[in-house]
Each structure stands twice: as structure tokens, then as C-alpha cells.
Amino acid sequence: MARKIASEAIRDKALRMILDIDADTLAKGIQWRRLFGYSALMGLLFILPAFLSNIVFDWIPMLDGIAKSFFQWSRYTTPVFVGLENFRLILTDPEFHASLGNMAFFLAANLVLMLPTILCSVILFRIRGKRTRFVYRVLLCLQMVIPGLVFTLMWIFVLGYDFGAINHLLERLGFSRVMFLGDPALIKWTIVLTGIPFVSANSALIYLGGLNGIGESVWEAATLDGVGPVRRFTRLEFPLIIGQFKLNLIGVLGASITAYGQQLVFYNGSVHRGIMTPGLLMYFKAFPNTGAPEYGYAYALGLLLFVVALTVSLLAMKFVKSAE
16 A cells, blocks of 8 residues: 555656646646647647657767666677776776866866856846947857857967967067967966856856846845945845856856867877866777777766766755755
8 A cells, every 4th residue: 555655656746747737736637638639739749859859869879878888899899798897997097087187177267267257247237228238248149159169279270389379479579489289287278268258158148037037126125225236246146146057057067077079179199198188088089099999988988977977966956055
């Protein structure tokens, strides 16, 4: 009897989550005819392409990668089940240990660099003129038209040792050229500084949406109480967009832990030690410049990074509290 009650409770909870209904509505009975009526079926038909593409390009590769992380194989060999051997190789790999320091550097830098976007969003929100605010919003979003890879390649041409505009300028001013792209000690800072002015348009729009959703009575009360600009930010604006901050924080944590794209663009043999991250190591194990690929190792490392990113994101969700 107890098992039956427990199974019914689990079923009801699952139905509430899937159908997004409360317990009282569920107790009254689900109107299945309405749920599978013409309007509902038309809505399902419209989302079917996105749903199928999710399954084909997200879920199937993800589940396939989890399964194959327990195999050892390459392009020319048959997969052999090795259990947790790939994970043991990762945890005892000196290159993986060295890459953790670089990952921690980029993670810390990306967390600190969330602040300029928050400040930019707050300043833009405080602009009173609607036309002026609209112009600045358009200017902020213009960067979204150009892919991020284009900006990265542009910086490579600007910072190049022999052909970079900055090094030519330094030489004309009587200074020595700087190996921005060839010095292992500088390459991490170079990658971070190419994000100038450190404002993400997507994140800024999320923050602006949160700020615009706050009632005018809040700001009127703050004005009557004589709240200054700094106190208004620390006591009102930032606490009230903690929900949006958590959303962007999860994206930053996941991207920083699994990142390899930008590092790959800047990669060359001379900066290997200073630029290698676990994500980039995973890429090179799957697509090596020389030798046979180690697909099992790469799959296992990808799964490990996913688990770490998920764990850190859940901890952030738990400890970063939203304001009421």
C-alpha cells in the first residue's frame, strides 16, 4: 500500500512538472481532451522541428558520448570496453593537471569581467530619455551582428609580432616589440584583454529585461528616501536582478570550464604551456596534429568537464540567493 502511494505521489509530481500545473488543478482532474485538442496539437506541430533537432543533434550525441567514454579506441581500431580506465588516465595525466591552472585563470577572469556588463546595463537603464536609451541599445546590440570569431581574428592581426599594428606603433615610439601571441606568460592575458570593452550584449539585454520589469514604485520610494546612486545599485538594482545574474553566471561557469574555441584560435606551439585548458586538451586528443586520435580519452574528458560544470552551476544556484 505504501509503495502504491509513493508511486502515485511520484507520478503526480512528474505530471505537475511536465504540464506546469499546481496540485489543486491536478486534483480536479486533467482535461486530456483540451490538452490534446486541435490548438494543442497545432502548437506541438510547430515545435516538432526544434524538438527533433534537439534529439538528433543534442541528446543522441550526448548519450553516445557518455557510453563511449568507457571505451578505448581510435580511428583505426575497434572500440574496446575498458571501464573507468580513461578516467584514471585523465586524473594521472600531468598535462591535465597543468591545464587546470589555466582553466582556473580564465574562470576567475570571466567572473570578474561580468561586472562591466552589469554596470553598463544599470547605466543604460538610468538614462531617462527614451530616444537616447534606444540609440545606446542599438549601439550595444550592433556587435551581435558580427561573429565573435571575427573579433578574435582581428585581434590576431592587431597584436601580431611582425605585422601587428600595436607592435608597429611601439616600434615607432621607440619601445621594443612585445610577443603578445608567442609568450606563454602573456598569452592568457592577451586572450582576456581581447574582450575589451568586456560588455556582453546578450547578458546586458537580460539584465535590462529584469530592471525594466521592476515596478516604478520601487524607484519612486528610493528617490523619496534620498537613496544615492551607489546605494541604489548595491541595495536595489543589483539585488533585484540576482535572478538574471544567476542565469548569466551559469553560462559563464559552463563556458569557462569547457572552453577551448578561443584558445584554439590563439594556439601555437610556443604558447602550449600557457594556453592549454582541459577543453583544448580534449580537442587535441580527438583531433591530434600527429598520431592516432584517442577518442575514448576525449569522450571521458568531455564527460568529466560536463559533470564539473553541472556541479559548479548547481552550487551557484544554491548559494546565490535572489532578492524578494
